[in-house]
Amino acid sequence: MKDIKEKEISYAKYGYLFIAPFFIAFLVFQFIPLIQTIYYSFFEYYRSGLKIIGPNPVGFANYEALFASDFPKYAGNTIIMWLLGFVPQIIVSLILAAWFTDIRLRIKGKQFFKVVIYMPNLIMASAFAMLFFALFSDNGPVNHALVSAGLLEQPFRFLSSVWGTRGLVGLMNFLMWFGNTTILLMAAVMGINPALFEAAELDGCTPRQTFFRITLPMIRPILVYVLITSMIGGLQMFDVPQILTNGKGTPDRTSMTLIMYLNNHLFSKNYGMAGAVSVILFIIAAILCLVVYFTLNSEDDSRKIKKRDRFKPRKEALQNNG
């Protein structure tokens, strides 16, 4: 009776159809380039004057050259400047999140503060860096102000000082990201069952104890997530130091980041070395990606239920405001 396999009602093909554009775009613009990047990292392939040298296979020579170069120093710079931004960022964000969600403090104008502190995140990093460069240049407004206020005898040359430059990069990273982190942490704190805080208050917890014994442990997954994404952001640090130091990582390449180094190789068309740098970055990023994946996944069980609620009230808020 059923000699032909009948056409089933199956919608599977639409699933494939709908996810196809994403995967094609990913394949073309990221995966194939990544494979090529890895491939050329094993080749001598660069431009010298108008002549293209290579590609000649050289095995791990590029990697050896890489580690013999200043690459480790740039990795150190990146980490230092990331820490200079991240440490104050996480401390300030935690404090602000605790304050904003503390019913006993009753802070007014929360929405205003949130709007203000998030704003720097949307600013073009290159323009922001350019602005800082202008403001903090040797005879820029900041030096003017400091000298005329009598705080300094002569202008401080921020951009010629190792820690001045690194400090400025850290400050900018801090300003750009602490608002974002605060909002994330606040959302996490507000996701905690309020009854828990009430119970703590009844049990006689001081605000400090509540924070360290209840809030912090409850938002740990989000903290991990913030840490890892911030590390990935740090790994990508480029626009700010690039513009601030005009791509030179001055003084004496102490503010040169890994991506700036990659950028230099790309501009000078040294594809072999650029490939080797990329592969190292890829390996670090891949490890961090795995951590993100597992944090999101382990969180999923507890969050699955919460997530449903997570969107609901705010979504309504969105609609009401619109």
Place this chain on the structure above:
Amino acid sequence: MDKKPSHVRTVVAYIVLIFLTFLCLFFFYILVVNATRNHTQIQKGFSFIPGKSFIPNLKHVLNDANIPVLSGIKNSLIVSSLSAVLATYFSALTAYGLYAYNFKLKKPAFIFIMLILVMPTQVSAMGFINLITKMGMLNTLFPLFLPSIAAPAVFYFMYSYMQSSLPLELVEAARIDGCGEFKTFNRIVIPIMKPALAVQAIFAFVQSWNNYFIPALVISDNTKKTLPILIAALRSADFLKFDMGKVYMLITIAIVPIIIVYIALSKYIVAGVALGGVKE
């Protein structure tokens, strides 16, 4: 009885908040003020009172042949708008494909996207430049927005939103009503996803508007440059010879539109940040 310590804490909290607010706003205030002052005024020092050179500074910027601001704005607008549209539409489509359908590769596809959720694009930049050179897209705007079709972070946001706001029964109701699968997506799913699409469109737009690394590698033709490249060009020029009024004006042009849009939509955006969790 413990009214007092709470009082002190409130005062401390406000002081810190006001200081941070000052820190966030101060630089932008100086920026806008300096954009209205001329070079000599700026050199003399610092002022909280705006000057009268807004129009001259603007004219200087617009007339400088080395910094094609108008085409920069146009290019930035084209790239950012298209990025926003592509990223949101195709991420929603992908999320819907994985959310509403069952197929063999569903789980692997989902895991794969989650794994590359925060992978920086810089790591494949070298191959990317090579590839688009071969495709003849070097020095065009296409490589700046086409890759937005694959935006894992936007996908994740859309997927979470669907889990909370798009019951599958709706899709089934549409099926029974005789709505085709693609039509269901466009006529039922997209309208329901509107709040999520709006928030992510804003983020995608801003991200693309501010993007510097890839455009700087792809674009060398002056008429194709986007705003961040122009700003960078300003930095590499001989700075001391520069008209500072012009510098501040150009930065203002790059930043202020975003700030205005942000203030207008800040409620959506701040709520979106809290929801998203994931953002590059």
Place this chain on the structure above:
Amino acid sequence: MAGITFKNVVKTYDNGVTVVPDLNMEIKDKEFVVLVGPSGCGKSTTLRMIAGLESITSGDLFIGDQRMNAVPPKDRNIAMVFQSYALYPHMTVYKNMAFALELAKTPKEEIDKKVHAAAEILGLEPYLDRKPKALSGGQRQRVALGRAMVRNPEVFLLDEPLSNLDAKLRTEMRSQISKLHKQLGTTFVYVTHDQTEAMTMGDRICVMKDGIIQQFDTPQNLYDYPCNLFVAGFIGSPQMNFIDATVEKTGNGFALCFGEAKLNVNNEALAPYVGKTVVCGVRPEDFHAEPQFFGEGNAIDAYIDLDEMMGSESYLYLDYAGQKLVTRVPARYAKKADENIKLAVDVDKIHVFDKNTELVICQ
């Protein structure tokens, strides 16, 4: 003409789980059939197979005379009401109801006529311009019905449509849906886990468990003649009492013995069970406190664990010979907790089940 016929239908999910092993069922035209059973019994899957929302692994599904296995939902001439109502949140009530017709390219005037006709029947006319968000649960429920009605389907499929309503509304909507069924004169297939809904609404009820039909009959027959322990326990509230009893041969028949009770049942079907244990099923209302019911050997003297006064009657939770029993007796005969009560078992209404096969022996 739209009866529904399942012939050897099997449903196995992609993960290898078979939820419906072999389904044979015939639903007549214009019949109101209720599929009932505990969650996971395959009732929803069965409904969704009729709708075309689930594919059929093997076997045949007919609606009317047409084999429907490969026909997409929209061409099956069916309409469905979902548990969550599944109203399109961004469309007005009018648009929600008109959507299917619009897609079918029905002329505008005709859509208008049909939507208004349905809205009138359901009392939805004042709300046509509202979005679902601005409606109460009961109103949303009616919009969902209206959306199904405008399509003039031959078959109405309803998937737990009342479970999101509060108790009072539920009773109200129950009668409204029954009325609608009579008015429309189409086939209704209704899924629920609530046996009260099933009993009050269905022309026939199909009790399912583990994807297998246990019994498919009228409400009265299901109640009076359950075919096995599961159906006996599922239909009726409070539940039927199950008492382990030993079968003894007496002079003129058999007796079911437990505690002091010796219930005389003269049915030859019990012959093979002499000396063995069977399960006696007694409905709570078949215990009587009124004196006229007492006869030879049918009395039990039980301790009352708990009493629930319901007004006209009282539920007594008893402990008798180590078995827990529930009875429903008129309030004036009831006693309080911690007392003993003497009750007579109505032997004519007793159900006897095989302890192993769980099938009925006699009733």
